[in-house]
Amino acid sequence: MGRPAKHDPDDFIDAAVELFARGGARSVALSAVAASIGAANGSIYHRFADRASLLAAMWLRTSARFERGYRGQLGEPNLESVVAVGPWVVEWCRDHPAEAQVLQAGLRAFGPDDWPPEARAALTTPDDIRRDLRRIAKRLAASTSATPDEIAFAMLELPIAIVRRALHAGRAPGKREVDLVRGLMARILGDPSDRT
Amino acid sequence: MGRPAKHDPDDFIDAAVELFARGGARSVALSAVAASIGAANGSIYHRFADRASLLAAMWLRTSARFERGYRGQLGEPNLESVVAVGPWVVEWCRDHPAEAQVLQAGLRAFGPDDWPPEARAALTTPDDIRRDLRRIAKRLAASTSATPDEIAFAMLELPIAIVRRALHAGRAPGKREVDLVRGLMARILGDPSDRT
DNA sequence: CTCCTTCTGGAGGTGTTTCTCTAGAACTCT
DNA sequence: AGAGTTCTAGAGAAACACCTCCAGAAGGAG
Numbered sequence: 001m002g003r004p005a006k007h008d009p010d011d012f013i014d015a016a017v018e019l020f021a022r023g024g025a026r027s028v029a030l031s032a033v034a035a036s037i038g039a040a041n042g043s044i045y046h047r048f049a050d051r052a053s054l055l056a057a058m059w060l061r062t063s064a065r066f067e068r069g070y071r072g073q074l075g076e077p078n079l080e081s082v083v084a085v086g087p088w089v090v091e092w093c094r095d096h097p098a099e100a101q102v103l104q105a106g107l108r109a110f111g112p113d114d115w116p117p118e119a120r121a122a123l124t125t126p127d128d129i130r131r132d133l134r135r136i137a138k139r140l141a142a143s144t145s146a147t148p149d150e151i152a153f154a155m156l157e158l159p160i161a162i163v164r165r166a167l168h169a170g171r172a173p174g175k176r177e178v179d180l181v182r183g184l185m186a187r188i189l190g191d192p193s194d195r196t
Numbered sequence: 197m198g199r200p201a202k203h204d205p206d207d208f209i210d211a212a213v214e215l216f217a218r219g220g221a222r223s224v225a226l227s228a229v230a231a232s233i234g235a236a237n238g239s240i241y242h243r244f245a246d247r248a249s250l251l252a253a254m255w256l257r258t259s260a261r262f263e264r265g266y267r268g269q270l271g272e273p274n275l276e277s278v279v280a281v282g283p284w285v286v287e288w289c290r291d292h293p294a295e296a297q298v299l300q301a302g303l304r305a306f307g308p309d310d311w312p313p314e315a316r317a318a319l320t321t322p323d324d325i326r327r328d329l330r331r332i333a334k335r336l337a338a339s340t341s342a343t344p345d346e347i348a349f350a351m352l353e354l355p356i357a358i359v360r361r362a363l364h365a366g367r368a369p370g371k372r373e374v375d376l377v378r379g380l381m382a383r384i385l386g387d388p389s390d391r392t
Numbered sequence: 393c394t395c396c397t398t399c400t401g402g403a404g405g406t407g408t409t410t411c412t413c414t415a416g417a418a419c420t421c422t
Numbered sequence: 423a424g425a426g427t428t429c430t431a432g433a434g435a436a437a438c439a440c441c442t443c444c445a446g447a448a449g450g451a452g
Contacts, residue, residue, distance in 0.1 A: 050441075
């Protein structure tokens with residue numbers, strides 16, 4: 001009922017993410033977002049209460065998408081799937097360069113202090129991934145010589161760090177980054193060539 | 197000759213870095229910077245042509261300071277000093293939390309596209325550190341089983357990544373981060389316990 | 393067809409930020 | 423002391439961004 005929407009809310013988020021990837025948080029002006037998808041200035045406020053809500057939506061959608069893929073890739077975690085998740089992160093960033101920039105910038109870049117309460121409430125969940133990682137890492141620590149902290153780092157922050165340089169230089173991560181992740185994770189989790 | 201300056205240019209940069217660490221790039225308003233050191237609004241323009249110049253100065257001074265300390269710590273690079281430089285990065289971030297936030301945010305957060313030409317010219321130099329790292333890593337590759345890429349990563353990006361989580365959570369990196377860096381670098385560069 | 397709802401389009405109001413400009417203060421050099 | 427220079431202090435112009443608001447378009451329900 002009512003006039004059909006011309007633009008999907010996701011269209012606005014897409015445009016905002018794209019603008020962010022190009023020019024940083026400052027260039028995510030609501031007028032610029034609306035203009036870049038051919039919508040009128042005021043039309044945006046039917047979907048997002050204010051600028052903070054749009055920034056919140058950018059971050060929440062992006063981190064949720066990443067986390068969803070990450071968990072799917074991890075499956076029921078064992079040593080193999082843990083090693084495989086590293087290269088997967090690199091590939092995800094290559095396939096979603098703009099969203100990868102959002103993740104790289106980190107939550108702080110999106111001013112969570114200004115978010116509306118319901119958006120902030122949605123933030124408590126994503127931190128669960130760290131808890132899960134620590135749990136998984138503890139279980140795996142028995143089958144490797146690495147500490148749980150080292151395993152957890154290798155599973156998430158290591159591949160992200162490797163992608164970082166490529167993204168900051170404005171190019172997509174490629175084979176070199178995949179190789180680097182694979183090599184380092186093997187070295188940290190116990191080189192397979194050691195355990196033939 | 198002339199009236200003595202009441203504020204050092206560095207005072208403005210200090211205030212800007214502090215504001216950035218607290219509230220992100222958006223809260224670095226020239227008026228806020230001036231106010232936070234008790235200077236008049238217009239007084240800032242005798243030192244920085246515009247906002248972009250101040251942002252450029254923030255980034256350039258911070259990265260130069262870090263690089264200077266880093267090179268000093270590295271000295272004439274050998275396996276020992278390379279391993280020691282990792283924990284040093286963590287400690288530098290703990291001792292300079294606001295500047296560490298600047299480094300973490302990355303060049304992109306400071307809108308280098310808007311910088312004046314002379315500031316952009318100063319950017320070509322810092323990238324030399326990557327070249328140097330590759331050179332050092334190549335030399336060291338002979339005495340370890342790691343590839344040059346892995347060594348270069350372990351020397352700079354690894355400790356930075358480890359500090360990242362602590363900084364984003366708003367706390368200073370501590371012993372835990374130092375231990376993690378030490379452990380991982382040992383594992384990557386060849387565990388000393390392996391080569392007794 | 394008429395009412396109701398939802399959305400569009402775009403004109404501004406409001407507030408903030410950047411930047412300019414000028415009078416004059418503080419200091420040095422001759 | 424006088425001249426010249428550098429900086430301060432702060433008012434305010436100009437630009438920009440956020441947000442409001444409302445007339446009307448586009449559909450569904452009775």
